[in-house]
Amino acid sequence: MTIRVQTQDFDLGAEVAQLRGGDARVGAVVSFVGTVRDMNDGAGVSEMELEHYPGMTEKALEDIVAKAKARWNIFDALVIHRVGPLKPLDQIVLVAVTSAHRGEAFAACEFVMDYLKTQAPFWKKEQTAQGARWVDARVADDQALTKWGVSSANSGAQK
Structure with a gap:
C-alpha cells in the first residue's frame, strides 16, 4: 500500500505502472483520478485550496485502504491526494487498486474513493467571483458510503 499527500502533480501512467510492478498475479488494475472543476454549486471556481x-x-487514508483490503481480495492499492492551491483541470486525487479480477478491483477502488470523500480529514476552500468559501460535505457523498454498510460519522472532513 502506498499513501502520499503532496503538493506536486502526479503522472497517472507512471504511478499505475509502478503499482502494477512485475506481479504476474495482477489481472486487473482499476484507477480513479479526480480533477478540479471550474464550476461548483452554480458558481464559477477559479481556484481550490x-x-x-x-x-x-x-x-x-491507510485505515481506509486497510478496510478495503479486509473486504476484497486485492493485491495492492495506491492513494495520492494533492493539497495546496489547485486550478481547474488540475488532478486532485488518484486511487488505484490491483487484484486478480476486475470485480474486486472496481469495488475496492470505488469503496476507497467513497470512504475518502467523507472520512479523510481534508478541507476545501474555493475561490469564486463572490469571494472565498469553504465547501461543505455533500449529502450525496454520505449516501454513497451507505451502500457499503457504513454510516458517515462525518467529522468535519469536506470534499
Whole structure:
C-alpha cells in the first residue's frame, strides 16, 4: 500500500505502472483520478485550496485502504491526494487498486474513493467571483458510503 499527500502533480501512467510492478498475479488494475472543476454549486471556481492535518491524514487514508483490503481480495492499492492551491483541470486525487479480477478491483477502488470523500480529514476552500468559501460535505457523498454498510460519522472532513 502506498499513501502520499503532496503538493506536486502526479503522472497517472507512471504511478499505475509502478503499482502494477512485475506481479504476474495482477489481472486487473482499476484507477480513479479526480480533477478540479471550474464550476461548483452554480458558481464559477477559479481556484481550490485543500488543507489537511499532516500525519493524521495519511493515517486516515491507510485505515481506509486497510478496510478495503479486509473486504476484497486485492493485491495492492495506491492513494495520492494533492493539497495546496489547485486550478481547474488540475488532478486532485488518484486511487488505484490491483487484484486478480476486475470485480474486486472496481469495488475496492470505488469503496476507497467513497470512504475518502467523507472520512479523510481534508478541507476545501474555493475561490469564486463572490469571494472565498469553504465547501461543505455533500449529502450525496454520505449516501454513497451507505451502500457499503457504513454510516458517515462525518467529522468535519469536506470534499
